[in-house]
Amino acid sequence: MNRTPQDMSQALGPRPVTLPNDFGNPLSITASMIAEDIHFCTGSGVLTVEKLYRTPEGKTGYGIISASGESRERRAYLLDEQGDTVLADNGCYAVELPVDNLYEFLMMALQAEDARQTVGEHVQMRPAVNED
Numbered sequence: 001m002n003r004t005p006q007d008m009s010q011a012l013g014p015r016p017v018t019l020p021n022d023f024g025n026p027l028s029i030t031a032s033m034i035a036e037d038i039h040f041c042t043g044s045g046v047l048t049v050e051k052l053y054r055t056p057e058g059k060t061g062y063g064i065i066s067a068s069g070e071s072r073e074r075r076a077y078l079l080d081e082q083g084d085t086v087l088a089d090n091g092c093y094a095v096e097l098p099v100d101n102l103y104e105f106l107m108m109a110l111q112a113e114d115a116r117q118t119v120g121e122h123v124q125m126r127p128a129v130n131e132d
Contacts, residue, residue, distance in 0.1 A: 013032060014030045014031055014032050014055065014056050015030065015031070015032070016028065016029075016030050017029055017030070017031055017033075017053055017061065019051075019053075019061055019062075019063035019076030019078075020063070020065070020074040020076065021063075021074055021075060021076040021090070021091040022072075022073055022074045022075070023075055023090065023091065023092060024076070024090050024091025024092030024093070025091040025092065026076065026091065027061060027063075027076040027077075027078050027089070027091050029053065029055055029059065029061050029078065030055060030056070031053035031054055031055040031056075031059075031061055032053065032054055033051060033052070033053055034052050034053060034054045035050075035051070035052040036049070036050065036051050036052070037049075037050045038050075044068065045068045045069065046066055046067070046068040047066070047067050047068070048064065048065070048066045048067075049064070049065045049066075050062070050063070050064045051063045051064075058080075058081065059078060059079065059080045060078070060079040060080075060081075061076070061077070061078050061079075062076070062077045062078075062079070063075070063076045063077075064076075075090070076090070076091055077089065077090050077091075081099070082096075084098055084099055084100075085097060085098050085099060086099055086102055088102075
């Protein structure tokens with residue numbers, strides 16, 4: 001289910017939003033929701049809700065909640081593109097990454113099963129929560 005407004009005039013204006021986060025501080029922003037997606041995996045029973053927000057200053061907020069039975073995991077990220085770099089904040093750490101390196105890093109994370117050896121110990125690789 002994807003609820004991305006076809007006509008952006010349907011979208012609500014900026015409003016205070018707090019993205020819950022089990023792995024750092026919740027991220028509070030004033031933003032408009034620009035996309036929402038919900039996935040359910042019948043094999044694992046995991047429901048995943050993703051929401052994407054844009055602030056008037058152009059920052060991107062991303063929240064993802066995955067739940068199965070009694071367990072739940074909530075993550076939040078705030079991305080601020082600053083020319084050739086992106087400031088990425090997960091509520092616990094903020095890192096500044098060159099855009100070119102960020103694209104390369106994301107491509108490595110999406111590679112086949114040997115991506116773990118390629119990326120090394122800098123990232124924890126695991127299947128997507130909505131992967132069958």
